[in-house]
Amino acid sequence: MIRQCILLLVAACCLVECQIDTTNCDGYSTAISACNTNNGLTGNSRLSFDGLPALATGDLTVTCGNLNNISKAVKCIADTHIACGTTETKQLEASSDDYTEILNTLCTRKDEYDGTCVNADTIGSCASTKLADNNITISNSPTFAESTTYTCKFGEYYLSCANTDSQLEACTKTKTKEIYVSLISELRPDICGASSIVSSVAVLVVSLLAAFSN
Numbered sequence: 095m096i097r098q099c100i101l102l103l104v105a106a107c108c109l110v111e112c113q114i115d116t117t118n119c120d121g122y123s124t125a126i127s128a129c130n131t132n133n134g135l136t137g138n139s140r141l142s143f144d145g146l147p148a149l150a151t152g153d154l155t156v157t158c159g160n161l162n163n164i165s166k167a168v169k170c171i172a173d174t175h176i177a178c179g180t181t182e183t184k185q186l187e188a189s190s191d192d193y194t195e196i197l198n199t200l201c202t203r204k205d206e207y208d209g210t211c212v213n214a215d216t217i218g219s220c221a222s223t224k225l226a227d228n229n230i231t232i233s234n235s236p237t238f239a240e241s242t243t244y245t246c247k248f249g250e251y252y253l254s255c256a257n258t259d260s261q262l263e264a265c266t267k268t269k270t271k272e273i274y275v276s277l278i279s280e281l282r283p284d285i286c287g288a289s290s291i292v293s294s295v296a297v298l299v300v301s302l303l304a305a306f307s308n
């Protein structure tokens with residue numbers, strides 16, 4: 095379970111949601127199925143919770159071409175997933191509105207953002223290496239404090255790895271890195287507080303605005 099959790103972190107990147115246990119959650123797969131079929135998503139276009147991050151790191155043409163339905167399905171899937179959580183584990187997830195806002199942003203800015211240029215595996219491995227380097231581990235039956243530290247630190251490292259990723263830096267659509275970093279920040283659960291990177295980006299924006307208004 096925990097091993098699977100860590101693999102999911104690496105594979106799914108930035109979305110550190112594995113704390114919610116859906117395997118013992120009654121009606122979960124039926125409800126996820128309904129989220130898809132009710133929005134016309136069948137066959138290969140069906141979405142799963144674990145598959146949500148891939149929406150941001152793939153070709154957005156199909157997704158944005160069917161944004162209304164996909165957005166509704168994504169919100170439904172995230173809500174279904176969150177409903178399986180406990181009062182504690184729910185705090186370690188982004189909200190379903192965060193997911194749909196991100197989708198909207200990506201589709202609005204799709205001319206400036208190239209999801210296919212993002213290598214989430216590389217960034218995820220970089221974050222995992224930083225966890226190990228800093229001796230941040232998680233036990234088989236983690237306490238809430240332990241899960242929180244692990245989740246928040248992973249998110250923080252993921253963010254800093256994305257910020258220094260050379261492939262992202264080199265994307266032809268030059269806003270890709272900035273947009274990707276901001277969407278990861280948006281997925282950061284409130285319980286983690288603002289990360290230092292997010293605040294330094296905010297400070298930068300504020301000082302640029304100040305420079306322009308002078």
Ligand SMILES: *[C@@H]1O[C@H](CO)[C@@H](O)[C@H](O)[C@H]1NC(C)=O
Binds near residue numbers: 132133134135160163
């Ligand atoms: C969107 O969903 C509705 C059902 O809610 C469905 O009738 C329609 O065909 C779907 N559109 C697409 C493009 O799949």
Ligand SMILES: *[C@@H]1O[C@H](CO)[C@@H](O)[C@H](O)[C@H]1NC(C)=O
Binds near residue numbers: 229
């Ligand atoms: C991690 O643990 C190792 C072995 O216990 C220790 O040598 C090292 O200094 C620790 N690293 C950090 C960043 O705490």
